[in-house]
Amino acid sequence: MVHPYNVVSMASHNETGTKGEDMAVNYLVAHGYDIVERNWRLNHLELDIVARKGARMVFVEVKTRTSTFIDPIEAITPKKMRNMVNSANGYMQQYGLNFEAQFDLILITPGENGDAHLEHIADAFYPPMKTYC
Secondary structure, three states, X not given: OOOHHHHHHHHHHHHHHHHHHHXXXXXXXXXXXXXXXXXXXXXXXXXXXXXXEOOEEEXXXXXXXXXXXXXXXXXXXXXXXXXXXXXXXXXXXXXXXXOEEEEEEEEEEEOOXXXXXXXXXXXXXXXXXXXXX
């Protein structure tokens, strides 16, 4: 049995994430990005936002926090980066796209006056290279 507090907590968490993604989409559109997809899934992998800017497909991970206690950048682990790259690869293959890929992060935290603070890190990382012996 699920405890009622867990249901409220999960709903609140999902709502926070959706609001953060909405804010990120508005920001990206205002800065010249065309939004192609939101919450695209392939099996267990997900892309928060797929956008296009010029000749690049931009894959955006959004991390929204309601507290400044934990820095959202800490959630971007090497495993998360690999998942983003694998998801982007799956997306490009599924649609037969041949664009340069860019990986961006948008971090949203509480601001000073109760407003949200949005930080956009464009080209946050390059796909990790596999080496073969």
